[in-house]
Amino acid sequence: MAIFPVILCGGVGTRLWPASRDRRPKQFLNLTGDLSLFQETLARVAPLAGEDGRIVVVAGRDHAASISEQLGDTAAVLLIEPAGRDSAPAMAAAAEWILRRRPDGIALFVASDHHIPDGEGFRASVVEGTKAAEAGRIVTFGVRPNTPSSAYGYIQPDGPGLAGVRRFVEKPDRQRAETYVADGYLWNSGNFMVRADVLMAELERFAPEVLTAARRALPDGGGATVILTDAFNAAPRISIDYAVMEKSDRVSVLPVDFDWSDLGAWDAVAETGGADRGLSISSEDGGANLVRAAEGMVVATIGVSDLAIIAEPDAVLVCRLDRSQEVKGLVERLRKISPVHVEGAPSGAEALAGLARAFDGWMRFNALPLWATIGVAGDGGFHEAIDRDGVPVGDFRRARVQARQAWVYSVAGQAGWAGPWRRLVKEGLDRFEETSRRPDGLYRTRVSTGGEVLDDTASLYDQAFVLLAFAAAAQAGVETGRMTARAQALRQALGGLVHPGGGWREDAAHPFQANAHMHLLEACLAWEALEPGGAWSVMADEIVGLARRAFIESDGGFLREFFDADWRPAAGEAGTLVEPGHQFEWAWLLTRWGRARADDWSAGAARRLYETGLRGISASRGVAVDELDDRLAVRSARARLWPQTEWLKAALILEADLPPGHAVRALKGLRAYLEPTGLWRDKLEGDGGFVDEPAPASSLYHIAAAWVQLRESRPRAADG
Known part of the structure; x- marks a missing residue:
């Protein structure tokens, strides 16, 4: 049965x-x-x-x-x-x-x-x-x-x-x-x-x-x-x-x-005994009433009883409980006078358009100007973070942050932002090239603000973002020839990280991982748009092939993070880790890759990954949590900012295949992290409180990527 x-x-x-x-x-x-x-x-x-x-x-x-x-x-x-x-x-x-x-x-x-x-x-x-x-x-x-x-x-x-x-x-x-x-x-x-x-x-x-x-x-x-x-x-x-x-x-x-x-009707609701909501007060001689007050309201009554008082932000109903069946007729009359008060909140498309306009304004007038001034050092390098008082934080510079910030201002320029994006990109990448390029053509992980080497490791993850930054700069017309030459040299240098079993090794505690390959695929697709049908396309296809045979479970359809040298799930908890944010991010990338090649497998894989990502959405907070296990049970209820941007990107690119409202939910989740100043919160704990810490510059890449996808999916909404 x-x-x-x-x-x-x-x-x-x-x-x-x-x-x-x-x-x-x-x-x-x-x-x-x-x-x-x-x-x-x-x-x-x-x-x-x-x-x-x-x-x-x-x-x-x-x-x-x-x-x-x-x-x-x-x-x-x-x-x-x-x-x-x-x-x-x-x-x-x-x-x-x-x-x-x-x-x-x-x-x-x-x-x-x-x-x-x-x-x-x-x-x-x-x-x-x-x-x-x-x-x-x-x-x-x-x-x-x-x-x-x-x-x-x-x-x-x-x-x-x-x-x-x-x-x-x-x-x-x-x-x-x-x-x-x-x-x-x-x-x-x-x-x-x-x-x-x-x-x-x-x-x-x-x-x-x-x-x-x-x-x-x-x-x-x-x-x-x-x-x-x-x-x-x-x-x-x-x-x-x-x-x-x-x-x-x-x-x-x-x-x-x-x-x-x-x-x-409201009389039946009142009979349950647990229907009152919000703040209300009544006189001592008042009888029992059903009172529901919207947030920020107070309902006060004197000497009345057996009433339903339903106060919403835009409408109030007061009626005798024994006549609550008559509300239907009242509503039908109201529908002719003011249908908006019967229909309620705007549809998903209308809501998304309003949220998109607000998000676009926040990017252009708050975030981008703040990080283009306070977030930039005198030598053109980018600061690691800004604290709540507007003070730059960090006595070091990581390769990923320098590359990401250069990418952000390249795409901002292409989006018509009027700030000094071209200077920021050129000076930032020039300073990065001067301090962080190793003799072998790869880029080191970390230097001091003065340029001294702090960590000479060449992370595959970092190289991917450097390639992405070069692609965005070239696309924006910032020394296109020079950026192309730098990218080609870096692609050749990556040969030293090639793994005999396929893919590339990461110089980290977990050398065989999906995450670094994900961003390398993103960079390859960016370069493929500039140089179609060449070496970048070959790299992209190789990464997707590895994802298909190793990263993504053929049965469950979800993506793991860490592997052994044979590209089998790593031993212990590392091999069981499933990150909702990466399910969304891979869904977004596979959709882009598959559409360029008319590939059927990628469309189905992207949908399954997206559905796995949804398993990590906290119903109470409306955000994507950090970690699941391979049973798709929550392993960490903390919710960082970046998974929200990936949820939004995936919901937008898959919009035609999803029920309405996914992008609205994702953008609302992201908006909860953003502050009017142009800063943001990064970590939302399981109890609903944010960690009090400086805003990390690295998050601007994720936010801007969601902004770009929103502009591509809903250009009129994003531009207002």
Whole structure:
């Protein structure tokens, strides 16, 4: 037996306005606790999937970003509808997905916006209904009413216990609801379980158009995100109740006693007892109210009771709790007057455009000018860091920082930055050449600010950035011939680091590593753009070949960091290290390499790497952590700045293949590190606090690389 929990994320929750909006409906709100209703649902059904099942989430494009944000590290498959067609087509698509993977798989269909505080009781009911579902029954869960309610539909069972269904009835008036409760009717929870093949057979009997559209819309293969094709739009707009449940003779109802509510209006939310939010104060003679105050607000009441007071930053609702069902009509009137107050926050594209404009302004007017002045020494060399008081820090200069800063100002010049970028690049690289080039043509790791040698090691990692700096300078027109000659000489000098087993050795504690090769690939692609089809392309292809056979796990699709001389995973913890930031960075590079060569493998590999990187996103902080292990469990919850930039680059370059919102989430995560001064924080600890330390110059390369990719992906947004 394999259970596949299917979470349906349709619906808007209009009666819960103004908290619930079209673009951020109630299932993504924390109405009853610290978690959203969607997250509560995830936690409730996840144990049922076991090893053989898989959580499946069905949602529209507008909500895909919210789902990706709230999934965190929960493994799930997301089916994205091109347009909403009600519950029957959504369930059909999910059943077809399950059927292709496990013909006898049981689909457990649950709503994403229901409140069921007794998770154990819910799971026990599912287990109780499993045998009937295995035998081919459609088992729906009927909640024993604790009071007559006109807010729910009802089911009339054909007998006690698990029994057939005599009839389904729509939401009744109060008087009829009292009769139904007295006669033993059950609330229709809308949750049910059925073998995928049984549901498809019933759809073929009663709603063949739904079945056909769902099958045609589901593409072959697919990873964690599956975008249904436009064939889905041919499905009739119909609920599963009308399409199947009210017609099928296979339906059974299981009476359940766990607390359940669909939280359809504010009175139902108030009944949970845990829905108040924010700061509020009332007079001593005031009664009970539901008060939700937005951050920065205070709600004060005197002598009133039984009210819902919902204060959002742009809208406030005050109504009697016993009239909260009427909010829907009010919202429909408001939609004609001011639709923006009903729709809510802007879409992913609009949000990204606004964030991109702000980021571009921060780069041009804050970061680049600061590091072009305080960050540069009198001899043209670049400082290692700037502290919070604006004072340069560091009595040494590393090759990687000098090369990176020269690269930053080369690309800034190409982006139209009006500062003295050309002088900064030329003087910086000239001083670096003078102090750091070794007699063998490689570049040493570290010198003092006066030019004395502190570490004569030639790191492969550093050579990669030197090549990248030369390429950017040449592309920007800074002594192009001279930069080309320097790069060719350095490429020849790298012959001394070639490893007989393929690739290059790194002069470090771990001589065989993916990271240095990653940046060498980046440099080769930069030079390939200037000199296509030559030695740089050969190097790039060699690195990708090594990544394919050694760095990237053929089964898991994730990338390791350290290896032995035979390019097998290194012994001990080093061999199990998986860095989310590097999954994103390799995804970005492989996409660029593969598109230049029309290579199919690279596209699939990049998607798998990206999905691995997402396993490292902290749901609570919205950022990529530093380290996972090879089981893809968090090994270090610290989150440095640079993985956020790599997440953004990968999300942007893969944007067409991802649900909306990934780039917005990544840019929001990066923005949390940036300060108005043009400085930044580098290390965010697991407790949510930043380490108090100077801003490292080395991070500007990562920030600028994300800026460049954003300009390429969204030029109008970046330029304002």
